[in-house]
Amino acid sequence: MRRGWFLPIAASLGFAFLYAPIVSLVIFSFNESSLVTVWSGFSTKWYGALFSDPQLLGAAWLSLQIAALAASIALVLGTLAAVALVRFRRFRGRTLFSGMVSAPLVMPDVITGLSLLLLFVAMEGLLGWPQGRGMVTIVIAHATFCTAYVCVVVQSRLSDFDRSLEEAAMDLGASPVRTFFDITLPIIAPALVSGWLLGFTLSLDDLVIASFVSGPGSSTLPMVIFSKVRLGVSPDVNALATIIIGIVALGVLGATILQLRSKPKSSGA
Amino acid sequence: MAKKPQLAIDTRPWRDTANNKPFVRIRNVSKKFGDVLAVHDVSLDIYKSELFCLLGGSGSGKSTLLRMLAGFETPTSGTIEIDGQDMTEVPPYARPVNMMFQSYALFPHMSVEQNIAYGLKRDGLPKAEIAARVAELLALVKLQDYGKRKPHQLSGGQRQRVALARALAKRPKLLLLDEPLGALDKKLREETQFELVKIQESLGVTFIVVTHDQEEAMTLATRIGVMNQGEIAMVGEPTDIYEFPNSRFVASFIGSANMVEGIVTEDEPGHVRIRSAELGCDIYVAHGVDCAPDQLLWWAIRPEKMVLSREKPTHPHGANVTSGIVEEIAYLGDISLYQVALDSGKRIRVSQTNSVRGNPDAITWEERVYISWGDSSGSVLTV
Amino acid sequence: MTIARDPTIPPPRRLKPWNAVERGLAKVGITGRMLVLAAPVLWLLVFFLIPLAVVFGISLTTKQFGRPPYSPLLTTEEGTVQLTLQFNNYIRLFTDNLYVAAYLSSIRIAAISTVITLLVGYPMAYAIARAPDRWRNIFLMLVVLPFFTSFLLRVYALTGFMRGNGVINQFLGLFGIPPLVMMQTDFAVYVGIVYTYLPFMILPLYTTLVKLDTSLFEASADLGARPIHTFLFVTLPLSLPGIVAGSMLVFIPAIGEFVIPSLLGGPETLMIGRVLWDEFFAATNWPRAAAVAVAMLVVVVVPIMLLQRAQGAVVEK
Numbered sequence: 001m002r003r004g005w006f007l008p009i010a011a012s013l014g015f016a017f018l019y020a021p022i023v024s025l026v027i028f029s030f031n032e033s034s035l036v037t038v039w040s041g042f043s044t045k046w047y048g049a050l051f052s053d054p055q056l057l058g059a060a061w062l063s064l065q066i067a068a069l070a071a072s073i074a075l076v077l078g079t080l081a082a083v084a085l086v087r088f089r090r091f092r093g094r095t096l097f098s099g100m101v102s103a104p105l106v107m108p109d110v111i112t113g114l115s116l117l118l119l120f121v122a123m124e125g126l127l128g129w130p131q132g133r134g135m136v137t138i139v140i141a142h143a144t145f146c147t148a149y150v151c152v153v154v155q156s157r158l159s160d161f162d163r164s165l166e167e168a169a170m171d172l173g174a175s176p177v178r179t180f181f182d183i184t185l186p187i188i189a190p191a192l193v194s195g196w197l198l199g200f201t202l203s204l205d206d207l208v209i210a211s212f213v214s215g216p217g218s219s220t221l222p223m224v225i226f227s228k229v230r231l232g233v234s235p236d237v238n239a240l241a242t243i244i245i246g247i248v249a250l251g252v253l254g255a256t257i258l259q260l261r262s263k264p265k266s267s268g269a
Numbered sequence: 270m271a272k273k274p275q276l277a278i279d280t281r282p283w284r285d286t287a288n289n290k291p292f293v294r295i296r297n298v299s300k301k302f303g304d305v306l307a308v309h310d311v312s313l314d315i316y317k318s319e320l321f322c323l324l325g326g327s328g329s330g331k332s333t334l335l336r337m338l339a340g341f342e343t344p345t346s347g348t349i350e351i352d353g354q355d356m357t358e359v360p361p362y363a364r365p366v367n368m369m370f371q372s373y374a375l376f377p378h379m380s381v382e383q384n385i386a387y388g389l390k391r392d393g394l395p396k397a398e399i400a401a402r403v404a405e406l407l408a409l410v411k412l413q414d415y416g417k418r419k420p421h422q423l424s425g426g427q428r429q430r431v432a433l434a435r436a437l438a439k440r441p442k443l444l445l446l447d448e449p450l451g452a453l454d455k456k457l458r459e460e461t462q463f464e465l466v467k468i469q470e471s472l473g474v475t476f477i478v479v480t481h482d483q484e485e486a487m488t489l490a491t492r493i494g495v496m497n498q499g500e501i502a503m504v505g506e507p508t509d510i511y512e513f514p515n516s517r518f519v520a521s522f523i524g525s526a527n528m529v530e531g532i533v534t535e536d537e538p539g540h541v542r543i544r545s546a547e548l549g550c551d552i553y554v555a556h557g558v559d560c561a562p563d564q565l566l567w568w569a570i571r572p573e574k575m576v577l578s579r580e581k582p583t584h585p586h587g588a589n590v591t592s593g594i595v596e597e598i599a600y601l602g603d604i605s606l607y608q609v610a611l612d613s614g615k616r617i618r619v620s621q622t623n624s625v626r627g628n629p630d631a632i633t634w635e636e637r638v639y640i641s642w643g644d645s646s647g648s649v650l651t652v
Numbered sequence: 653m654t655i656a657r658d659p660t661i662p663p664p665r666r667l668k669p670w671n672a673v674e675r676g677l678a679k680v681g682i683t684g685r686m687l688v689l690a691a692p693v694l695w696l697l698v699f700f701l702i703p704l705a706v707v708f709g710i711s712l713t714t715k716q717f718g719r720p721p722y723s724p725l726l727t728t729e730e731g732t733v734q735l736t737l738q739f740n741n742y743i744r745l746f747t748d749n750l751y752v753a754a755y756l757s758s759i760r761i762a763a764i765s766t767v768i769t770l771l772v773g774y775p776m777a778y779a780i781a782r783a784p785d786r787w788r789n790i791f792l793m794l795v796v797l798p799f800f801t802s803f804l805l806r807v808y809a810l811t812g813f814m815r816g817n818g819v820i821n822q823f824l825g826l827f828g829i830p831p832l833v834m835m836q837t838d839f840a841v842y843v844g845i846v847y848t849y850l851p852f853m854i855l856p857l858y859t860t861l862v863k864l865d866t867s868l869f870e871a872s873a874d875l876g877a878r879p880i881h882t883f884l885f886v887t888l889p890l891s892l893p894g895i896v897a898g899s900m901l902v903f904i905p906a907i908g909e910f911v912i913p914s915l916l917g918g919p920e921t922l923m924i925g926r927v928l929w930d931e932f933f934a935a936t937n938w939p940r941a942a943a944v945a946v947a948m949l950v951v952v953v954v955p956i957m958l959l960q961r962a963q964g965a966v967v968e969k
Binding site: 177253 | 684685688689691692693695696697699700701702703704706707710720772773775776778779780782789790791793794795796797798800801802803804805806808809810811812813819847850879900901904905907908909910911914915925928929932933938941942945948949952956959960
């Protein structure tokens with residue numbers, strides 16, 4: 001078909017819009033001056049400042065721990081939920097269940113944060129647990145919304161799944177549980193990996209929910225960044241952002257390459 | 270079951286190219302996709318009211334050629350003329366050509382009526398005229414009661430008819446059909462073949478049909494263009510293609526054929542004699558062939574053109590008889606197919622009509638039999 | 653190759669502990685299904701559904717000093733349990749101009765941003781869907797990549813771009829154009845929402861567009877439709893589920909957005925997420941914040957239902 005000029009131009013502008021602010025942020029992270037937007041010479045001093053800021057480092061370490069824990073809990077819960085939704089065609093409360101699983105995806109963060117905080121406060125009053133708020137409550141909150149994301153990812157992989165593979169395994173004498181671990185799990189493994197990674201990044205990224213359910217002394221990295229940014233520009237945030245963007249870009253790049261390699265070439269007819 | 274010619278022989282336009290102007294003229298058209306040459310230097314003339322079939326395997330370039338006629342692809346070189354006008358650079362929406370897609374490409378969000386009316390609306394026809402034309406087309410394809418339905422509420426055969434009606438709605442001069450019967454099951458396909466021919470004859474539109482199904486091509490076509498690896502291997506009426514193939518490819522692609530290699534030993538204007546070690550005998554051909562003495566060539570013969578017998582038949586020139594052992598018999602009801610292993614090891618297939626019911630004396634496995642054929646039953650092929 | 657087996661040695665007994673466990677559980681009436689469902693159901697019940705009920709309950713109390721900072725819903729008086737429901741928070745929501753204005757302004761900002769995101773995202777999604785196979789994955793990755801980098805940092809990147817002496821104004825300065833005031837305006841909030849939520853718009857649009865059979869476009873052209881007509885009559889209606897899904901995925905979170913209005917918006921940029929935040933953290937009026945949340949939930953319920961339906965249509969086909 002004949003191609004117009006409109007689409008390529010619109011798409012290029014769109015990508016420029018997406019990337020220009022990020023690129024400028026990366027460039028200015030190497031700026032000598034503490035004015036974030038006026039170039040005055042190349043320097044890596046803000047990176048140095050970053051690594052000598054104990055508050056920032058502590059928050060980063062806390063965030064990584066929370067993200068790993070929350071993603072792992074979400075992986076288990078989300079996979080179970082996905083199996084139930086894809087495989088159990090009919091059960092009592094299915095609609096309610098599927099709504100509960102997918103609602104956190106679109107629930108505004110402020111509502112999720114507030115509701116969990118109020119729950120934790122009420123629970124503490126009634127049951128004496130959780131005592132105060134901190135890492136545990138943040139992990140619970142993050143695991144809850146990450147479950148929804150994991151479930152979506154695993155669900156799409158499971159519905160593409162060729163059921164006859166499992167039937168073959170059972171025909172050859174494997175029990176349903178055995179079949180799940182021998183056949184199903186290896187095949188959906190890529191979805192599990194991407195589900196976990198998605199949960200990990202989302203947890204690492206969350207500011208609003210964590211602000212509600214965290215307690216004194218448990219400030220996550222986004223909370224520290226937010227307080228810095230709110231007070232004004234700070235070039236060390238640029239440096240931090242550059243590091244995070246670099247790690248994420250490498251990760252996504254690696255994942256994409258892996259995915260492209262493992263995917264069999266589709267034959268175009 | 271070749272299509273009966275509707276026209277007296279002297280008016281079949283392709284037989285008198287001097288006095289008839291072709292309706293579609295494809296000249297030296299090539300199409301490259303990257304490094305792949307999909308269509309290579311094709312020249313083809315198609316005449317008004319023809320039902321021309323492009324026949325070929327997958328990757329033969331037949332669909333690409335059709336898409337160039339529709340305007341979805343631009344030829345890398347060469348020109349396409351339709352009704353005397355150069356169409357090479359005309360976009361699809363401005364061509365007097367419509368296409369019926371293999372997948373039917375019915376718009377899923379529109380009803381049957383809206384699908385058929387789509388092209389007419391784009392032409393800005395008055396509403397009343399569109400309604401009348403849609404009704405007329407629905408009647409033509411016998412779907413009067415289905416106008417309000419959506420495509421997904423129709424059966425495969427009904428969808429196929431909607432696609433045909435939609436393509437015919439604008440009264441195109443030329444209708445392109447991409448595997449029009451490909452998605453139908455066998456029984457429906459046979460019925461629909463005749464419907465299609467009837468509609469084509471009654472409207473007098475020129476059809477170009479792409480198909481990989483030779484039976485379909487034989488049934489539908491006035492002429493067939495056999496395509497192979499981007500080139501036209503042969504153009505001819507169905508009987509020409511079957512009985513007088515011009516190459517080993519056409520002979521083996523259409524129907525089934527026994528093919529042997531041989532060397533010319535006698536080359537006279539009235540006959541040739543070919544010695545074939547594979548066949549274990551000489552082949553006497555009762556017409557001249559453009560060849561040289563001692564030339565290596567091929568001879569092809571259809572299974573039904575040969576006769577099996579227990580006694581050795583005599584031949585005036587001491588040729589056209591060989592013998593072998595019956596290896597396999599496939600009973601197909603109307604005919605039986607025999608596979609005979611010649612002494613050279615070459616296997617020949619011969620079909621015999623089962624004219625006697627439950628014949629107890631039929632030739633059976635492991636019997637030595639003689640195979641013979643008439644002097645002009647086979648085709649001599651030099652390429 | 654065959655493996656000879658000594659016939660005198662009995663074949664090894666296969667241990668199938670799972671089979672035994674399953675049989676045992678089945679006897680007590682517990683099926684595998686129940687086991688699979690138990691954990692996610694319990695978790696979501698306790699940490700998703702009940703919290704919403706708690707929010708609703710607390711929205712019916714009033715602020716008081718102490719721990720917790722709200723009046724108890726249930727009180728025991730002389731052995732009888734008493735339920736005290738107070739609707740003053742909701743009455744306040746409807747009578748105080750601040751709240752009404754915040755809701756309306758949130759809806760307006762979210763709606764305008766959604767439309768802009770659609771206008772920016774549609775051509776991009778279309779271009780990606782029509783790109784050659786090997787480019788498509790790269791483009792998709794480029795769309796998703798910013799989504800994985802921190803949301804907060806992307807908003808921050810925008811502040812560097814739009815501030816008074818930011819990149820855009822420095823660029824305009826090269827042409828002698830005086831600096832534009834972009835930060836702390838509604839404009840900056842629109843840009844922020846479009847910028848951060850663009851991937852959510854592009855992905856569902858792409859999913860519907862890439863599934864469309866190209867022969868439909870060819871059929872349309874073949875029937876005489878110019879490209880613009882093919883777009884209007886074929887492409888656009890067929891991509892409607894993607895448009896709805898993408899728009900809702902932007903609109904719903906934008907309604908409750910807090911970070912963007914507080915970093916990019918001005919003091920007069922009223923958004924309900926910000927009001928809730930301030931009510932909770934600054935005024936520590938938990939019951940009022942809860943009422944604001946319940947009202948916000950009511951606002952997003954219809955879009956969420958629209959989204960569910962559209963997503964079904966995007967995934968199916």
